[in-house]
Amino acid sequence: xxxxxxxxxxxxxxxxxxxxxxxxxxxxxxxxxxxxxxxxxxxxxxxxxxxxxxxxxxxxxxxxxxxxxxxxxxxxxxxxxxxxxxxxxxxxxxxxxxxxxxxxxxxxxxxxxxxxxxxxxxxxxxxxxxxxxxxxxxxxxxxxxxxxxxxxxxxxxxxxxxxxxxxxxxxxxxxxxxxxxxxxxxxxxxxxxxxxxxxxxxxxxxxxxxxxxxxxxxxxxxxxxxxxxxxxxxxxxxxxxxxxxxxxxxxxxxxxxxxxxxxxxxxxxxxxxxxxxxxxxxxxxxxxxxxxxxxxxxxxxxxxxxxxxxxxxxxxxxxxxxxxxxxxxxxxxxxxxxxxxxxxxxxxxxxxxxxxxxxxxx
Amino acid sequence: xxxxxxxxxxxxxxxxxxxxxxxxxxxxxxxxxxxxxxxxxxxxxxxxxxxxxxxxxxxxxxxxxxxxxxxxxxxxxxxxxxxxxxxxxxxxxxxxxxxxxxxxxxxxxxxxxxxxxxxxxxxxxxxxxxxxxxxxxxxxxxxxxxxxxxxxxxxx
Numbered sequence: 001x002x003x004x005x006x007x008x009x010x011x012x013x014x015x016x017x018x019x020x021x022x023x024x025x026x027x028x029x030x031x032x033x034x035x036x037x038x039x040x041x042x043x044x045x046x047x048x049x050x051x052x053x054x055x056x057x058x059x060x061x062x063x064x065x066x067x068x069x070x071x072x073x074x075x076x077x078x079x080x081x082x083x084x085x086x087x088x089x090x091x092x093x094x095x096x097x098x099x100x101x102x103x104x105x106x107x108x109x110x111x112x113x114x115x116x117x118x119x120x121x122x123x124x125x126x127x128x129x130x131x132x133x134x135x136x137x138x139x140x141x142x143x144x145x146x147x148x149x150x151x152x153x154x155x156x157x158x159x160x161x162x163x164x165x166x167x168x169x170x171x172x173x174x175x176x177x178x179x180x181x182x183x184x185x186x187x188x189x190x191x192x193x194x195x196x197x198x199x200x201x202x203x204x205x206x207x208x209x210x211x212x213x214x215x216x217x218x219x220x221x222x223x224x225x226x227x228x229x230x231x232x233x234x235x236x237x238x239x240x241x242x243x244x245x246x247x248x249x250x251x252x253x254x255x256x257x258x259x260x261x262x263x264x265x266x267x268x269x270x271x272x273x274x275x276x277x278x279x280x281x282x283x284x285x286x287x288x289x290x291x292x293x294x295x296x297x298x299x300x301x302x303x304x305x306x307x308x309x310x311x312x313x314x315x316x317x318x319x320x321x322x323x324x325x326x327x328x329x330x331x332x333x334x335x336x337x338x339x340x341x342x343x344x345x346x347x348x349x350x351x352x353x354x355x356x357x358x359x360x361x362x
Numbered sequence: 363x364x365x366x367x368x369x370x371x372x373x374x375x376x377x378x379x380x381x382x383x384x385x386x387x388x389x390x391x392x393x394x395x396x397x398x399x400x401x402x403x404x405x406x407x408x409x410x411x412x413x414x415x416x417x418x419x420x421x422x423x424x425x426x427x428x429x430x431x432x433x434x435x436x437x438x439x440x441x442x443x444x445x446x447x448x449x450x451x452x453x454x455x456x457x458x459x460x461x462x463x464x465x466x467x468x469x470x471x472x473x474x475x476x477x478x479x480x481x482x483x484x485x486x487x488x489x490x491x492x493x494x495x496x497x498x499x500x501x502x503x504x505x506x507x508x509x510x511x512x513x514x515x516x517x518x
Contacts, residue, residue: 062388216423219446219451220446220451220452220453249423250388250390250466251390251466253507253508253511253514254390254423256511256514256515257390257392257423257425257451257514258451259451259453261515262515265515320386321468322386322387322388322468
């Protein structure tokens with residue numbers, strides 16, 4: 001069965017609302033030509049990170065403005081810069097989830113991201129999977145025990161090792177199975193473990209980048225704790241450590257409303273605001289975005305197809321200014337394009353106007 | 363556009379109007395009141411209900427700055443906890459005597475500077491005075507906004 005987007009010669013749905021960390025890196029491209037200053041700052045941040053400095057970047061903007069997308073773009077560009085040097089970076093992503101905004105969950109997401117994306121790479125540095133081999137690589141007895149259980153133990157031991165490292169409380173018998181003597185059951189211990197993990201990973205990886213996303217979800221008290229923790233990390237690592245913090249806000253000053261401190265705020269080297277889509281560069285935005293999703297065999301005269309410059313602009317003009325961000329504009333493009341897919345023709349302004357009541361974000 | 367002096371119960375009317383803001387998100391309201399009690403506003407609705415509705419239905423971001431000394435008042439602490447639970451960012455600052463409300467949305471910028479605390483006595487019984495601007499004197503709005511940012515930056 002043909003999918004609706006294939007009618008327009010796309011290999012994948014270009015408008016699908018996905019977590020940017022679930023989008024293939026090849027489909028992520030810098031399409032915000034209107035954000036010239038932001039691009040300059042991103043380039044400088046990348047240059048400083050590749051140059052192994054200690055560097056910090058703050059990103060803010062409205063909901064749907066592309067903050068998480070930008071962190072993923074940075075991940076992609078950093079990977080591309082490190083690859084020819086035959087160097088590896090470790091990129092740890094975490095966020096403050098709206099559902100359960102507590103440090104334990106922020107910590108768990110970071111550890112899970114590490115185990116899923118970097119544990120295998122770390123394993124390549126070991127000569128075996130026993131405790132001794134891991135101790136040589138990681139230089140810490142408890143972490144080596146955990147990693148040894150995670151890499152060579154039974155499925156039960158692997159699950160227990162994950163449970164221990166992600167900061168869940170373990171029973172005495174579970175701890176004894178792992179030959180460990182304590183659980184990471186306070187936020188202080190979890191933070192110390194994160195710090196230790198980064199420190200040890202830097203023995204094997206060139207650079208560590210820590211992303212803390214959705215900071216706006218933290219209650220004031222947690223915001224204060226996160227501020228102190230991130231400030232300590234920035235002070236501890238004088239090189240080869242990069243921090244990216246992102247939060248939803250209209251103004252940079254909302255950083256303080258959220259409860260984050262001046263002491264941390266002062267330590268950021270770059271601040272990027274993701275502003276709304278600019279109507280003049282909108283056609284180019286859509287062209288670049290479409291191109292990343294188009295079938296290789298596609299033959300289209302203009303990558304903006306099935307829209308035209310006028311219809312793309314028309315759609316944005318009809319939308320309320322609060323929605324003039326990629327996170328709302330692209331789903332609206334989908335609503336219109338899906339409706340037009342049976343005709344397989346270019347979408348005209350009349351069609352946009354007639355079907356605008358059916359889009360998700362008015 | 364409004365720029366007016368407000369007195370006594372008129373202050374309560376303005377507070378009620380600001381907390382019943384109807385336009386769409388993004389809405390950001392900064393409330394600075396050394397003392398705060400759950401107070402009935404002009405339309406009979408309670409202050410905490412209005413704030414709750416703004417957060418729930420308008421996705422507003424609400425910042426509240428109170429005097430740190432008031433931590434000793436269990437009734438006030440209970441209200442602050444209730445407000446924190448619904449998503450208000452509560453900050454406690456030392457030696458606070460400022461009373462102001464700032465509303466910032468895509469369409470409007472409003473500020474109320476007053477002598478009244480957000481309490482039944484402040485908004486109903488005592489002699490109080492204030493000034494209220496809506497989309498007027500933007501440079502003064504910015505100065506007050508910056509001052510409140512400065513308050514937020516200070517250590518608790």
